[in-house]
Amino acid sequence: MRSRLALILAAGVAAASLAGCGAQAQPEPEETASAAECTPSGEASDAIEVSEELGAKPTVTFEAPLEFSETQRTVVVEGDGEQAEAGAAVEAELTLIDASSGDELITTEHDGSQPVAVTLDETWPPGFVKALTCATVGTRVVTTITPEDGYGSAGNPQLGVAADAPLVLVADLVSIPEPPLARADGEPQELPEDFPAVEVVLAEDGAPTVTVPDEEPPAELQIGVLQKGAGAPVAEGDNVTVHYVGVDWATGEIFDESWANGAPATFNTAGVVPGFSAALIGQTVGSQVVAVLPPDQAYGDDPEAHELGGKTLVFVVDILAAS
Incomplete structure (x- = not known):
């Protein structure tokens, strides 16, 4: 039921039939507990150069293939809005890159016109959850995502993600909408x-x-x-x-x-x-x-x-x- 882009990225959420996309099996999280905590930065994520101009598609520069053995998260621009907690439903603009080749796989405009609805739980690949959990509205982060925290051995053919491919994600946290109602109350x-x-x-x-x-x-x-x-x-x-x-x-x-x-x-x-x-x-x-x-x-x-x-x-x- 979500937008086509969100369904392709999540690759395994319920209600995919209505948007016309098939579900794919989710890999097991690399570290289940860490999704509820702030994922630390590391040598690989710190080595990625990302433009700081919000409201525009980011320029992302790194030497490919970028090698890393753990999911790392570096804050590029620190926002001053509300903080995203584990399990929250947020809206973000995303750019996904193959860490081995440096090829861009998918991107939104990063101008507020194409926010993707992301739920910070097991319905999304763990690397996306780790990127956005703890971020504040207005933040831009860059995250290195291991295959285990990405699309695993199944890959994601719709995105061109090969089996066991490492990824780089740049995410701008646009908003944290008010929690939805439990049921219609009209x-x-x-x-x-x-x-x-x-x-x-x-x-x-x-x-x-x-x-x-x-x-x-x-x-x-x-x-x-x-x-x-x-x-x-x-x-x-x-x-x-x-x-x-x-x-x-x-x-x-x-x-x-x-x-x-x-x-x-x-x-x-x-x-x-x-x-x-x-x-x-x-x-x-x-x-x-x-x-x-x-x-x-x-x-x-x-x-x-x-x-x-x-x-x-x-x-x-x-x-x-x-x-």
Whole structure:
């Protein structure tokens, strides 16, 4: 459910199906406990020259191949904002480089326009977590990431990361958004009379059970508000945190959900299928939305192109945060 870039970088988070990226196995952390502490600098990370101009893509210079045996983290620019703690959801701009060749693998603009939502927990490779944990908002850090703390023996083909490749990461910590709501908390709303007769029943924790009517699905995108939140509206391009459940109209079966994972999903509105994005943009934080997506607003008509191709999908979404 997160943006495509975040999914490719995380390479193994839940809800990847909606953004169109497959999950990959995570390597074991090199030092599990150290992710909750400030990772120290070292000879290798100190040897990397990184430009200090924030708001612009960094210039990164080092002699390749850069050799190191541990993940090291050097602060290039010290910010004066809030400090990121282990487990926090943060937004950062990132440049990832192959330490062996010096080749840039992926980068954002570093101008605030492309922040990546990163959760500082086991859903991300340990090296990314070590880079950003303890950083303060406004900080730029450079981190040497061992293969064990990166993508391990699996690598990351979508990024061009080879098996057992060491990496260099430059990260700018842009913001630490307010913690998301636990569930939608808005005022109950009546659905339009012509809205499909989808039934939504909530458990005590807010998890919805969705019952699809025994009738032909609508041919057009349908969006209804079940609860109207009092928070800020979701804008196009926002990173949003949601709880959701997705149901196949034809079978009534759940094909994807966040509730079963025990944690909400965070993604960019530009990184999901069109109907899901349309169901969020303009809605307010705290709202619960139900949307019926025909194939042209979901995964298209071809079941060979995607396992959900040709299907009408029903989503119930709690909007918990947006930034």
